[in-house]
Amino acid sequence: xxxxxxxxxxxxxxxxxxxxxxxxxxxxxxxxxxxxxxxxxxxxxxxxxxxxxxxxxxxxxxxxxxxxxxxxxxxxxxxxxxxxxxxxxxxxxxxxxxxxxxxxxxxxxxxxxxxxxxxxxxxxxxxxxxxxxxxxxxxxxxxxxxxxxxxxxxxxxxxxxxxxxxxxxxxxxxxxxxxxxxxxxxxxxxxxxxxxxxxxxxxxxxxxxxxxxxxxxxxxxxxxxxxxxxxxxxxxxxxxxxxxxxxxxxxxxxxxxxxxxxxxxxxxxxxxxxxxxxxxxxxxxxxxxxxxxxxxxxxxxxxxx
Amino acid sequence: xxxxxxxxxxxxxxxxxxxxxxxxxxxxxxxxxxxxxxxxxxxxxxxxxxxxxxxxxxxxxxxxxxxxxxxxxxxxxxxxxxxxxxxxxxxxxxxxxxxxxxxxxxxxxxxxxxxxxxxxxxxxxxxxxxxxxxxxxxxxxxxxxxxxxxxxxxxxxxxxxxxxxxxxxxxxxxxxxxxxxxxxxxxxxxxxxxxxxxxxxxx
Numbered sequence: 001x002x003x004x005x006x007x008x009x010x011x012x013x014x015x016x017x018x019x020x021x022x023x024x025x026x027x028x029x030x031x032x033x034x035x036x037x038x039x040x041x042x043x044x045x046x047x048x049x050x051x052x053x054x055x056x057x058x059x060x061x062x063x064x065x066x067x068x069x070x071x072x073x074x075x076x077x078x079x080x081x082x083x084x085x086x087x088x089x090x091x092x093x094x095x096x097x098x099x100x101x102x103x104x105x106x107x108x109x110x111x112x113x114x115x116x117x118x119x120x121x122x123x124x125x126x127x128x129x130x131x132x133x134x135x136x137x138x139x140x141x142x143x144x145x146x147x148x149x150x151x152x153x154x155x156x157x158x159x160x161x162x163x164x165x166x167x168x169x170x171x172x173x174x175x176x177x178x179x180x181x182x183x184x185x186x187x188x189x190x191x192x193x194x195x196x197x198x199x200x201x202x203x204x205x206x207x208x209x210x211x212x213x214x215x216x217x218x219x220x221x222x223x224x225x226x227x228x229x230x231x232x233x234x235x236x237x238x239x240x241x242x243x244x245x246x247x248x249x250x251x252x253x254x255x256x257x258x259x260x261x262x263x264x265x266x267x268x269x270x271x272x273x274x275x276x277x278x279x280x281x282x283x284x285x286x287x288x289x290x291x292x293x294x295x296x297x298x299x300x301x302x303x304x305x
Numbered sequence: 306x307x308x309x310x311x312x313x314x315x316x317x318x319x320x321x322x323x324x325x326x327x328x329x330x331x332x333x334x335x336x337x338x339x340x341x342x343x344x345x346x347x348x349x350x351x352x353x354x355x356x357x358x359x360x361x362x363x364x365x366x367x368x369x370x371x372x373x374x375x376x377x378x379x380x381x382x383x384x385x386x387x388x389x390x391x392x393x394x395x396x397x398x399x400x401x402x403x404x405x406x407x408x409x410x411x412x413x414x415x416x417x418x419x420x421x422x423x424x425x426x427x428x429x430x431x432x433x434x435x436x437x438x439x440x441x442x443x444x445x446x447x448x449x450x451x452x453x454x455x456x457x458x459x460x461x462x463x464x465x466x467x468x469x470x471x472x473x474x475x476x477x478x479x480x481x482x483x484x485x486x487x488x489x490x491x492x493x494x495x496x497x498x499x500x501x502x503x504x505x506x507x508x
Contacts, residue, residue: 010313036423043419044427048450052443059367061376117381125434125447126427129390135383169312176320184327185388191340192393203395203474206486209425215480222477268422 014168016148017286019141022174023109023148025278026137027099030112033134033271034093041089045123046081053124065114067122091115099141102151109146113138130272136177137279144170175283179240182256186236195233198225210267235259243284253284323384329357330387340393397472398429399436400488401448403455404466417451418458436471436491445494452496467494 037044045067054068067088074084092115098108116138120131145162147153194200202225206215235255242248257277264273332354336347358364365372379385403415417428435447448467456465470488 006313007309010316011309033423036421037427039420040424040427043454044424048446049431052446056443057380061373061380063373063377064380117383121380123427125431128426128430129388132383132386135381139382165309166312169309169316173316173319176316177323180320180323180327181388184331185390185392188331188334188387188389188392190393191335191342192338193341194394195392196341199476200391200395202477204391206474206480207395207398208400208472208486209422209429219477219480225477269426271423 010169010172011165012168012172013164014171015164015286016145016150016162016167018171018282019144019146019167020148020150021286022137022141022144022278022282023099023102023105023146023151025282026112026134026141026275027096027101027108029134029137029271029275029278030092030096030116031100032274033116034089034096036271038089042082042085044126045088045119046085049125050122054122057121057124064121065118067118070118088115088118092119102147102153105146105148105151105153106142109138109142113142128272130269130275133272133275133279137275140170140174140177171283174279175243178279178283179243182236182239186233186239189233190237195229196226198222198227198229201225201228201232205266210269212268213266231255232259249284250288253280253288256280319382319384322379325357325361326379326384327387329354329361331389332357334387334389334393338393396433397474399432399491400470400472401432401435401451402468402470403452404468405455405459405462406464406466407461408463413459415455415459418454432469435469444492448492448494449496452494456496463498465496467496469493 050067054066057064057066067085070088071081071084075081091111095108095112095115098104099112113135116131117135120127120135145166147159149159153159189195189200192200194203202218202222204210205213205218235252239252239256242252257280260273260276260280264270332350335342336350336354340346362369362372362375367373376385401417403417405413405415407413417432419425419428431447431451435444438444448469452465452467456462468490469492470490473487473489475484475486
């Protein structure tokens, strides 16, 4: 009985709606990421900074993909470093576009994961949390049973419906990973006094380069900071508990997404916020709202009169 | 059935790794920073972190194949680090200013040159690394790289002094009393037009 329950928990029958959200969301994220760094791409990823980051990474492992692999390969063919770095950007942008519309889904997901990973590792000093979450999302996306029925791949070719239990498994993986992420993030914050008295919220908002809002305006909301700090701790620490119950899931998902929107607006971290919202909505968002078919039944009858 | 077992076993291993590395990084943060826990907990956290690191093979030689394989998997899956962003407290940032010395005696000030806000977030991460690293050679190389890019935009400059400082943020009360962010000098490096190595000045 226990084994049956475990199997049902790990392999629940699932539609591919969540996978479509993940594919489209991460495709859009990869596109935005590429466009936002277009002008500084070569500056951040070429020259000594890249070489130092890759050298430090090689102390941990020689097998983590980096842009240095492509640069070394291209150098034997007489292609300059700048051109390789630009081609990596172009490949990443193209794979983001392909993911968005759903063309060659598996190949695009693998290409996006590989190129983003190379860029994140070669620019190790300039990488931040957003890169980690994008790697996580793309890693699960490329392993998931693509394509979904909303992709062009599905429309253009005669694909069979995928194993619904396998779709359920990969969604479960993403759900469990998000629970661990928020739990530890919230737990660590709970240990800092600044999140209880609001000073961490204030510091996060005025710390360069996150100081998007004028502190003169922020200071007028000083009484809100302690409440905001406690709310952040509660939302994150309580995530693995309250996101599973159908009664509290909608509130928690809305709360977490609102928190990420606030981070995007107040701290300028729109790429970070977008990837977190995409992961959350893909993991827990589908099935929360009634299907269109159920709504149609609420329409007034017109045949009888 | 067999395939499902393989999937379940992989998931168990994946979750174990995620939890282990998250625990390790949380313990590290608790051992390092000021927290609401008693100071005696720092020693406990430090010991627990060491035990966890050892059990995860992090104390093995870097060339050990098992450690290399684990590190590779962690990086490609994006699970090599914990999730204690801005926790337990929000750290202070760092600022790098370039003092440009021209031949005619003029002095101008520049910040690391980037064109977009997205790149600005990344440069802030780089400055955090430069400020926190204990490796003097790495710090110098990274500062020199940033200085070179400023130099390229100002080719007529005779010398560049790079000054790294940590940012002290005011509290709400201090801000209301007129205090603003201040800087504490950490390091300075002098670069000249000749190819001599930089001359570092510590605080």
